[in-house]
Amino acid sequence: IQTWVEDDKKLIWDRAQNRLRPLGYGDIALLFQSLNSAPYFEEAFQAVGIPYLTIGGRGYFERQEIWDMMNLLAVLYRRSDDLALASVLRSPMFGLSDDTLLLLRLRQRDGKLLSLWEALMTQEIDPDWPPIGNKTDLSILAFAQEVFSRLSQLVGRLTIAELLSVILNETGFEATLLGMRDGELRRANVLKLLSVARRQQHISLSEFTQFVQNMTTFEAREGDAVIEATDVVQLMSVHKSKGLEFPVVILPHCDWRGPGNRAETILIDNIVGPVVRAQSEEFSDDNSLETSSVYKMAKRFYQLRENAERQRLLYVAMTRAQDYLVISGKRLGKSSYSNTLNEVWVSAILKALFNTLDADTIDSYLEHSCAEPLLIPCAGSNVQLQTLVIEEPSVLRRKQAESLQSNPESWLQSEVFPLLASLDIQEPSQRFHVSATDLEHLGRIRINKHDPRAFRQYLLNDMPLPIRALSTKKQRSIKSIVGNVVHRALQMQVDLPLNELRELLKGFAWEEGAINLLDQKLVVDDAVELLRKYQDSKLARMLSATNQIFRELAFTFEYERYVIHGMIDLLFEQEGQWYVVDYKTSRILRDSDYETFSRQYRYQMGAYAAAVETQLGLRQPPIVMLYYLRHSTLYRMPESEWRAALQTLDRDFVSTLIAE
Structure with a gap:
């Protein structure tokens, strides 16, 4: 790279200026199948002084430094979150060792494990606790106690943006990031998070956290923070390069065999189904597992799909190049050319170029190297490669050259090269993805005779919800907050x-x-009362008599032309009968209104019931119930109600969507 740019002054075509110009570092991109090997190239570039910029394969909101900040916020607002606190203490922000973190977690009082927050912040050291002998970790713990003590006093008094700013000042996180690889980029990412929070003014942590989660879930194309990086070699994943082009593309490590080929104990294939590797009937000292023929078949299908995906990715990578494509990879054994499973890129390329030759002939081609163009027999014709550094026997070279000179356009009439062959693409059947919340909205519109245009607006604009500024004039409904708080407590x-x-x-x-103490007291008082009612309810008594209980169970279910996905609040089994329960915080005026009021949830509950019935293979349909938290009432929805809703789902969905 350095020779091309600084010594050879290799020319490339500048599309913007419509002329040739010398190659610069900013015209070069290294595209990786996996960024795990990128650090080796970064170290090599640093050693010879080549400027570079690594563009992370993960999205901005999945960067580690962003999650370190979000975890610290989570700890400040919910001290019981041991996982978030452990992540913060182990992060570069504090750098506590694993051994000391384990000693903290094992601290007990009166025979009961302390929460990680209590273990960290306690000032009374129990003599029975294992001592922490690492002096560095002791100073880190003292520093962490001071930081968390000061930050805890500010919770509820500052906005998220203000609190983030204080966190950076108290922890010196910016300086820590600057000392790491890609330090400037990491620091810029953290400052970008701060600017995002500042633009929103007053926001709650839940809305800010939900915003970050939405951006991650919906794969929003939020890039890393922009730093000064002109005329630098770019390192990125092939996935990240989609839609981009570069004058020079280098594909390093084309002999990479993928993330590994471990023999999983359980394998799920959409053709074969679930398969397992079982313990051998004969006693074995090494506890080896038997691999059945069905397991091998599922494994082969998996490998074939992975191989096809890697070939598609190779096509994407090669077509990013405008002028020069450099393929780098070590020489492989002969068996690699005929192996169709776990095929590496360099094998796929060589097989496409040499597809009329056997492995021995291919191997002889690779015995020597030269910088001259080489004619390679490909699909019954000769192709001249201008940049491939390979040498062949002189006799074959001369014969191929004479053939090409006598009929220079013969290769154009030959059969299509393997890498350029058209793909047989089968058009998939059209599917519509809807959520359980969409079905709840559909029920409200149809049962309550609301304006159908609201449903259309809601559905067609289904995108990650923006974070909203909190106003002192109009905050979220206390009832709504109470419902969410109780849901989380039950979960x-x-x-x-x-x-x-x-x-x-x-x-x-x-x-x-x-955000103010009075509202918090109202929410807590109401939530405590609802939880007390729940503990005395019929539902709680039913749950105490069963062991199979699933809470917040995510599902995806195909029904006709719809793919329905959502979260079931509660699923449990009792004496062979399955129950589906959804919590509702609505207030009902009269007991006689339960049946009428619950009809608006029939599409949603029908999807839940059908998903459970189908995916569990039940002969007896599940019992569908709605638990109204405020009334401590368990309402059973008739099977005929939710089945009728499913039968008319497509008609009702479409008619509501197009209604004026």
Whole structure:
């Protein structure tokens, strides 16, 4: 690269200026199948002084430095989040060792494990606790205690943006990032997060966190922060390069065999189905697992799909080049040319170029090298490669050259080269993806006779929700916040003393947008009362008598031309009968209204029931129930109700969508 740019002054075609010009570092891109090998190239570039910029394969909101900041926010607003606190302490922000982190986690009082927050912040050291002998870690713990003590006093008094700014000042995180690889980019990413929060003014943590999660889930194309990086070699993944072109593209490590070929104990194939590697009937000292023929078949199907995907990725990578394409990879054994499973890029390229030759002949081609163009027999014709450095026997070279000179256009009439052959693409059947929330909106529109245009606007603009500024004049409904807080508490199956429960619910309330103490007290009082009713309810008694309980169960279900996805609040089995339960926080005026009121949820509950019935292969349909938290009432929806809703789903969905 350095020779091409600084010594040879290799020329490329500048499309913008419509002329030839010398190659610069900014015209070169290295495209990786996996960025795991990128650090080796970074070190080599640093050693010889080649400027470069690594563009992360993960999205901006998945960068580690962003999650370090988000985890610290989560700890400040919910001290019971041990995982977030462990992540922060282990991150470069503090750099606590694994051994000391384990010692913290093992601290007990009165025979009960302390939360990680309590273990960190306690000032009374129990003599029975294992001692921490690492002096560096002791100073880190003292520093962490000071930082968290000061930051805890600011929670609820500052906006998210202001708190992020204080975090950077207190921890010196910017300086730490600058000392790491790609330090300028990491620091710029953190400052970009701060600017995003500042643009939103007053926002709740829950909305800010949801925004980050939405951007990650929906794969929003939010790039890394822009830093000064002109005329530098770019390193990126092939996926990241889609839609881009470069005068010079280099494909390094084309002999990479993929992420590995481990023999998984359980393998799920959409053709064969689920298969397992079982323990041998005969006693074995090494506890080896038997691989059945069905397992081998599923494994082969998986490898074939992976190989096809890698070939498609190779096509993307090669077509990013405008002027020069450099393919780099070590020489492989003869068996690589005939192996169709786990095929590496260099094998695929050589097979396409030499597809009329056997492995021995291919191997002889690679015995020597020269910088002259080479004629290679490809699909019954001769192709001249201007940049491939390979040598062949002189006799064959002369014969091929004479053949090409006598009929220079013969290769154009020959059969298509393997890499350029048209693909047989089968048009997939059209599917419409809808969520359980979409079906809930559909029910409300149809049962309550609301304006159908609202449903169309909601559905066609289904994108990651923007974070909204919180106004002191109009905040989120307290009832809505209470419902979300209770949902989260039920999901966690909290069983805490009252004072600890109130502290946990208070943290939930802040995250959901209750930013002043009075609102937090109202939310916590109401939530505690609802949870008390739940503990005394018929549903709680039913759950105490069963062991198979699933909470917040995600599902995807194909029904006719719809792909429905969502989250089931509660699924449990009792005496062979399955129950599907959804929590509702709505307030109903009269007991006689339960049946009428619940009809608006028939599409949603029908999807839940059908998904459970189909995916579990039930002979007896599940019982569908709605649990109204405010009334501690469990309403059973008739099977005829939700089945009728499913039968008319397509007609009702389309008619509501196009209604004026």
